[in-house]
Amino acid sequence: MTTRSAPRIQLVPDMPICQQDLPLDWYQEEFRPYAEEYLALPDRKPETVLPWMDRRIHPALDALGPGVVLLAHYYMGGEIVKLVERYGGHIADSYQLALQAVRHPEKKIFVESAVHFMAEAIAILASDDQQVWITNPKSGCTMEMMAKDFMIEPAFEDLVATYGDDILVVAYMNTSGRVKALAGRTGGAVCTSSNAKRVVGWALEQGRKVLFVPDRHLGEVVAGWTGVSPDDLFFWEGGTAGAAMTVAGLSASDRARLDRSKMVLWGSYCGVHTVFTPAHVEWWRARGFRVLVHPECPKVVVDVADGAGSTSYLWDAVEQAPRGAKLAIATEGHFVRNAREQAALRGVEVVNVADIPDPAFRSMGCGCATMSRNDPPHLVAMLDLLAKGTPPDLNRVFAGDSVSETTGARERLGDAERAAVVRDARRSLERMIEITERR
Numbered sequence: 001m002t003t004r005s006a007p008r009i010q011l012v013p014d015m016p017i018c019q020q021d022l023p024l025d026w027y028q029e030e031f032r033p034y035a036e037e038y039l040a041l042p043d044r045k046p047e048t049v050l051p052w053m054d055r056r057i058h059p060a061l062d063a064l065g066p067g068v069v070l071l072a073h074y075y076m077g078g079e080i081v082k083l084v085e086r087y088g089g090h091i092a093d094s095y096q097l098a099l100q101a102v103r104h105p106e107k108k109i110f111v112e113s114a115v116h117f118m119a120e121a122i123a124i125l126a127s128d129d130q131q132v133w134i135t136n137p138k139s140g141c142t143m144e145m146m147a148k149d150f151m152i153e154p155a156f157e158d159l160v161a162t163y164g165d166d167i168l169v170v171a172y173m174n175t176s177g178r179v180k181a182l183a184g185r186t187g188g189a190v191c192t193s194s195n196a197k198r199v200v201g202w203a204l205e206q207g208r209k210v211l212f213v214p215d216r217h218l219g220e221v222v223a224g225w226t227g228v229s230p231d232d233l234f235f236w237e238g239g240t241a242g243a244a245m246t247v248a249g250l251s252a253s254d255r256a257r258l259d260r261s262k263m264v265l266w267g268s269y270c271g272v273h274t275v276f277t278p279a280h281v282e283w284w285r286a287r288g289f290r291v292l293v294h295p296e297c298p299k300v301v302v303d304v305a306d307g308a309g310s311t312s313y314l315w316d317a318v319e320q321a322p323r324g325a326k327l328a329i330a331t332e333g334h335f336v337r338n339a340r341e342q343a344a345l346r347g348v349e350v351v352n353v354a355d356i357p358d359p360a361f362r363s364m365g366c367g368c369a370t371m372s373r374n375d376p377p378h379l380v381a382m383l384d385l386l387a388k389g390t391p392p393d394l395n396r397v398f399a400g401d402s403v404s405e406t407t408g409a410r411e412r413l414g415d416a417e418r419a420a421v422v423r424d425a426r427r428s429l430e431r432m433i434e435i436t437e438r439r
């Protein structure tokens with residue numbers, strides 16, 4: 001399997017395995033015996049955890065055979081990233097993850113330690129003989145949670161009632177399959193942070209109004225990259241407020257702004273990426289650091305940084321930095337910690353832009369707490385139960401599932417509705433792939 005920018009993360013003896021232990025009642029019933037075994041280990045360091053995992057995972061992988069693939073996203077707690085690699089798995093960003101099934105038809109079982117929308121994107125592009133499983137169905141993306149289909153669709157319908165078919169949807173990868181399907185139905189496309197500029201540029205060339213969902217910050221940043229003036233943007237609310245907002249309820253000045261807008265930005269955001277400020281950037285730059293940021297950060301932060309780009313862009317910048325280089329990175333905290341540890345081995349200093357050792361700032365970077373709900377017992381339980389032929393249905397990922405991140409419960413679509421979601425969501429994903437890989 002090929003994944004760009006393999007992280008080459010090294011296991012070290014005193015590495016903490018898990019950043020925090022989840023309470024036992026957070027595990028689904030079938031996984032609790034594994035969690036109890038894990039929590040009974042005398043500590044959670046490699047000397048005890050790795051032999052326990054080896055005892056369970058090696059036989060499970062042998063039983064499942066070469067058709068199984070373990071996957072994780074770069075933002076997973078560093079420990080899971082390291083462990084997934086230890087068992088032959090692969091780490092990728094959301095674009096690379098989405099392509100795993102379609103690029104590897106010989107692989108039949110995909111076990112993903114990341115958030116739900118990432119697993120669902122693999123399932124949308126998978127063929128009928130490929131299965132996708134998620135190690136913890138309670139792992140959701142908070143940005144996606146503020147942009148569910150039942151929130152976006154009323155707003156979209158209202159916009160269509162006002163502007164007719166003169167509007168298309170560009171859906172960031174951090175959306176459910178149902179929202180990706182909406183994008184497909186409108187002739188729009190999916191995008192990721194690595195290709196958002198190309199996809200939005202393509203969408204604007206269609207000469208239609210673009211509804212960009214769900215990240216208002218990425219939308220605003222990409223608008224700037226593609227030459228859309230701030231005056232040509234309209235900011236729609238996010239979450240349930242977005243669902244309740246109506247064109248008829250706008251003030252006259254807001255209505256005029258909406259009428260002339262080229263892009264309408266849904267008002268969701270990532271709490272992890274919005275802790276950064278321009279003052280943070282200036283603080284590190286004044287101390288000789290090159291500051292690189294993810295475009296989910298507010299535009300005012302991106303505007304003053306030395307560079308901005310996707311997770312892969314940031315990882316590549318760290319890997320390619322010469323000895324003695326100093327980089328300050330603004331993105332998810334586990335990613336920055338992994339980058340800092342690995343860069344230190346090569347004499348490169350990496351810091352988190354929000355971690356400023358000055359009490360006046362009182363700021364700290366943070367990790368993606370929902371993605372980190374995947375931990376060693378979840379991985380062990382999922383593989384062991386798959387090998388035994390008794391995997392819980394709760395962990396099986398189908399296109400169109402609507403998941404409660406509180407309970408992990410899924411509302412599944414019937415066959416016909418699911419087929420329609422797959423058809424339309426594939427259109428938007430395939431459009432993204434076509435735009436991205438066009439030379």
Ligand code: SF4
Nearest residue numbers: 141142143270272368
């Ligand atoms: S870091 Fe933010 S955008 Fe990424 S998965 Fe977590 S909550 Fe979602």
